[in-house]
Amino acid sequence: MSTSLLNASKANLTLRTSPSLARSYAAKPESQGGDPRREVIRRVLYPSQLRNRPTPVGTWRSDVGRAIQHAIPSKQAHQTIERAWLLHQRHVRKQRDTELRRKFECMKKAMDELEKIDTRLYLEANRQEDPRARSRTEVDLIKTLKTSEVRVLEARIRGLFPRELKIPTDTPSRTGWNYESRPFPRPL
């Protein structure tokens, strides 16, 4: 049995031109008689492992050294640019934080004043609302509305941001601001 195996392996060796350094799936495919799409996919998934060119991660642009030299003026310049960017980010962050702190101080002052003026209103302002609960006025209102209107009413949940509050975009919408808005009762 061993002799037949040896014969078989010898036969395989004679058929191959040279031993392949890549695994079978990454080996260069035969030029004829193969689906070109399969070859393309194979080449993308398993790039060549040959390290005879200056490309540490397998494949990248051939003139990477020259391109990097062109892109980065010098080490000092690169570090200066990085530091300038971090400083800029710091300025932006500080500005944002100061504005938030200012607004928070205003809110705190308002709540302190309210506490001094009227305790009942102060306690009510501090109450945590259950977003799932329906208030008494809402329950009474729902009885008078149609089903579609009830759905519109329930779509906006107390304490959560409404869906219509969109995030800013790079360019405005074609229709612009919607100036036609029908009055819809939303009891607080």
Place this chain on the structure above:
Amino acid sequence: MHSRNAARCITRRLAAESPLACSFRRSLATEAQSIPESSTASSALSTAPVRSKRPPRPQISTAVVLNRSPLLTRTPSPFENAYYAYQARIRRALHNPFPYDFYFKQGSLLETRFNMEEKAREWKAFGRDFVEEEFVSEEKAAADKAAVEQLAQQEGEGEELLPRQHEADATGNRKSLDRQGKRNLYLLLQASENGKDVWRFPQGGVEKGDLLHQAAQKDLYAECGEHMDSWIVSRNPIGVYKPQQPSASAGEAQPEHAVFFFKGHILAGQVRPQGPAIKDFAWLTKQEIEPLVEKDYWEGIKDVLSDY
């Protein structure tokens, strides 16, 4: 009597830190002489003529700071643009080449278009003299360009994006909600108060039994109409303004007036001023509000508004 006692106990427990919040019908903290703790239930309830006059309860009003959030993203500063371009250049130098034969069929028109666009991107990143151009005959280049233009026409890619400047910016129409898309706009009303025309936020009194944020919404609808899809953000006020009362006659303290501001957002619709008291309205940025309002009012509201 019992309920009042119980309520006082509750408030004493809840507002332990504040020595002043001990009874419902509490006088103001701004009062010069503080009422001693010993004079409790009986004297606080009954009007004792021996004690100095208690100032009347302060008048509470609610106002709404109605905000139209920015519609557009901010324009990056030149430094930010330069930094992003620099980082993009480094990334482009380092990244793996694009497997174009995986995504485009060899010799197809889409591949030609991609190659043209990619060359333009390389030129933009590295400069025209950096990239070594392979020789392409002039006729071929012209033919490619014409073919790609035809493709663009066929695919209907001529849909232009709208410019970031709206015509309301050019005309300076302060009632428009499309103006200044990058900034936060706030609603200001011009109302006649005591014969004077003042610019202020929509404001009104508090009805009995109403909570402050409910009163704020009612006041907003009363002054600006209901043809607005607005959202009052929370139950908590965001600021307070106490107008300076001119000292009244006979040394009698006037009731203090406190205006509590509530943040709201407008999502759709427009203001329709209600009533003869409201002369005009405008949607203004913070910098435009400052010259219009009274100095005292500005000091009260400037910290509540967003800078940008």
